[in-house]
Amino acid sequence: MVQPRPFPEPDAPDGLDGTVLAGLRADLGAELFLRLARQALAAAPEELQQLHKAATDARPAGVASAAHRLSGLLGQFGAIAVQDVAATVETRPDDAAARAALAAAVARACEALSAWLEAGEEG
Amino acid sequence: MSPRPSVLVVEDIPTLAETFRAFLEPAGMTVTVALSGGEARARLETLLPDVLVLDLHLPDMTGIDLMRWVRERGLPCETVIITARGSVQAAVDSMREGAFDFIVKPFSADRLRITVKNALERKRLAGTLAALQEVNGDGAFAGMVGRSAAMEPVYRILQNVAPSTATVFIRGESGTGKELCADALHRLSGRADGPFIAINCAAIPRDLLESEVFGHVKGAFTGASADRKGAALSAHGGTLFLDEVCEMDLGLQAKMLRFLQTRTVQRVGEDKARPCDVRIVCASNRDPEAEVRAGRLREDLFYRLNVVALALPPLRDRDDDVLLIARHVLASVSAEEGRLFADFTPEAERALLAYGWPGNVRELQNVIRSVVVLNTGPQVTAGMLPPEVLAAELVGAGLPSGSPPRALAEGIRPLDDVIRGTIEAAVVACGGNIPRAASALGVAPSTIYRRLQGWRDEGGG
Secondary structure, three states: OOOOOOOOOOOOOOOEOHHHHHHHHHHHOHHHHHHHHHHHHHHHHHHHHHHHHHHHOOOHHHHHHHHHHHHHHHHOOOEHHHHHHHHHHHHOOOOHHHHHHHHHHHHHHHHHHHHHHHHHHHO | OOOOOEEEEEOOOHHHHHHHHHHHHHHOOEEEEEOOHHHHHHHHHHOOOOEEEEEOEOOOOEHHHHHHHHHHOOOOOEEEEEEOOOOHHHHHHHHHOOOOEEEEOOOOHHHHHHHHHHHHHHHHHHHHHHHHHHHOOOOEEOOEEOOOHHHHHHHHHHHHHOOOOOOEEEEOOOOOOHHHHHHHHHHHOOOOOOOEEEEEOOOOOHHHHHHHHHOEOOOOOOOOOOOEOOHHHHOOOOEEEEEOHHHOOHHHHHHHHHHHHHOEEOOEOOOOOEEOOOEEEEEEOOOHHHHHHOOOOOHHHHHHHOOEEEEOOOHHHOOOHHHHHHHHHHHHHHHHHOOOOOEEOHHHHHHHHHOOOOOHHHHHHHHHHHHHHHOOOOEEOHHHOOHHHHHHHHHHOOOOOOOOOHHHHHOOOOHHHHHHHHHHHHHHHOOOOHHHHHHHHOOOHHHHHHHHHHHHHOOOO
């Protein structure tokens, strides 16, 4: 049986909680986990786009809502850092710096998750 | 409930909805998914799930809006809230609205399955409770008498919260029935067959409180001549009620916090931690937020204890409940004392309703006990009631304010005289038995002894 590479540590710089990822894969099974993780990776940029659009249109409720969705979506895959920054954006949707920090955290989390999935497939 | 429980997952992120479905189906549940509040409503027109698994943030409405919609239609399903970190306060609010429990993303399949299974169990118990209430059409709810509007939210919270393991913080003025309420929570819970242990933190010397709650081993301190289990371990499998919890000193609060976090108990003088499965209910007549601000109550402990807040209304806000409770107490005290009191005259009822009852239900109980002991039946007349209760009715009848009521002005007496007369009458009626007279008056025997001594010292006794 192919063993995936070890998960990142919970407080690794890429902000993914390896315990959560390992648990989720065990709960779902490798195949469904992979499919849903890819769905999440595809959905995250779209949510981020919704957030930027809401900010441009000066719709703070839309910004908060998109931040919440990103938090739930990536948080379930162990992106604790995204959850932390998203919580700030939800309370301060007009804060451009917080929005930028969220975009960066989302990019890092997606990159880390994507790399891990690829390594798992290759491994 | 169908043999295969049904769950409606309301989650607007398809990836997560599919994840939760995959968590629940292997546990033998039939799962339907709705991606918005509107879709959920449409589903609920034809589908009656046992449990709603509900995201608080939906694109077209909040999860709480959907919960209210479900409640307005009387749909008998339990709700489990799922929420993201940072929205925990909203999730706690949803429990006040009747949600069974909440879980914070990310969570495991086991966590969701266990929570949904507990919700299914509560649904089963709620069905049993509804049947019991139907039988019990006497205005009483789990031993609590009253059907005023002010008590409706209390009963609703009791019914919703009792089957969960959530910690409950009961607030209310002295005498409003906080322990009775805690007992009702216990009796309506799945722990009803377990023990209900009550500790009054204000009544136990601070030095002894730790060992009273957590127990001690022989020799742990001077006077510890034998092992003591303590209230927490005695309540294992049941409910631990901590009355006047704000009176606990800060050192013991730290130990209480550890207990809540670890669910283990370490007896005084012992290294071993013992597992302890209890549901905590606490109460205070103080404002706990003010106690936190004043530094007398640890904030982290307060949040642990205040998962569900339940406020008991004062008796003055409970309308005709005064009469329901008065009749209930009259019947039980008359039977206890071997008297034949059956009811109240209309004048007496008006007086009971007009009085403000600063001591709440406890004061009402004491007044009625005193009336029963000092008089003969079969009716309680206005004249049997204490002057302060009667005065309220006379003032309420439209006598000019600012001057004493006419009926009282004629024979008005200094308050000390009234107290002395009442105590002496009680002692005579009880054949000189001070403890019994004290019980009838609703005071401690020491109060009567102290008064008698004072009068003797004044040379009047």
